[in-house]
Amino acid sequence: MLSYRHAFHAGNHADVLKHYLLIELLDYFNRKDKAWWYIDTHAGAGCYALESEQAAKTAEHVGGIDRLWAAEDLPEALRPYVDAVGQFNPHGRLNFYPGSPALAMTRLREQDRMRLFELHPADAELLHQTFAGEQERVLIRKADGFSGLRGLLPPPTRRAVVLLDPPYEVKEDYRRVVEVLGHALQRFPTGTFAVWYPMLACPEARQLPERLAALGVENWLEVRLTVRRPARDGFGMFGSGMFVVNPPWVLPERLENVLPWLVHRLSEDDGAGFDLEHRIA
DSSP states (O other), X not given: OOOOOGGGGTTSHHHHHHHHHHHHHHHHHTTSSSOOEEEESSOTTSEEETTSHHHHHHOGGGGTHHHHHTOTTOOXXXXXXXXXXXXXXXXXXXXXXXXXXXXXXTTOOTTOEEEEEOOSHHHHHHHHHHTTTOTTTEEEEOSOHHHHGGGGXXXXXXXXXXXXXXXXXXXXXXXXXXXXXXXXXXXXTTSEEEEEEEEOSSHHHHHXXXXXXXXXXXXXXXXXXXXXXXXXXXXSOOEEEEEEESOOTTHHHHHHHHHHHHHHHHOSSTTOEEEEEEEOO
16 A cells, blocks of 8 residues: 555654654664664655645644744753754754654764665655665665565674554554564564554554564563544544664663653643553563
8 A cells, every 4th residue: 555655744743752762772872883774664755845735734743843843941862853853954944854764864874774665656766865875875675664674684783773664554554563573573683673653543553562562572662652632533643652672771761751741742632641661671
């Protein structure tokens, strides 16, 4: 199914949670000189113009990154993420929002590599344009990332952050993300895997966290951020979550310091809140 375009949702509250965590993971990996890989199974277009027809139609960034961009009381822990977004907006006005691969690029060193998958033909072409001139460090494949991930694991460096971020527009995505993560862990049990998922009323979305936990991984962290009460008609995303396998040991404390502020800043009604669970040996 190739109807999903992330441009309609760029910079929303789910992107804030996802991309703050991504920056945390990559900054932790950069504490060591040893090279790492960043693998993105659903990379999107790379970067999004917030004044484009698609982004302006929904303007979801107004309830997301816009609220951090203008915040005078931004916590220091969120500063690296907001500064990374700022690299794409050098004149101080929020015109562009970088997707996951573009944000990862702000952390990439000469020895590191990125492997990106995007199946949508238009977004795959835009992704190539975003990383033009970076063919040595960045490899882009117009392909299904769920199918292509297996062939990349384990990476030569034995250090990697893998983002599994499907659109979940079809029920099959919920099943496949669990299946693919299980197979990936068999090949690369020491890798850091981050699975993003939406919080929706449908049974597939409600059951996904339990199915991920049932994989039985030893070290994990799960964080959920809700911005409003679920709609009475059951329509719409009211929050999102991240399930991280082999997270940095420092991540729970950093999240505990940031999440209350994010709830306050991103809340749309009194249903906003967060949950944080982890087991890190």
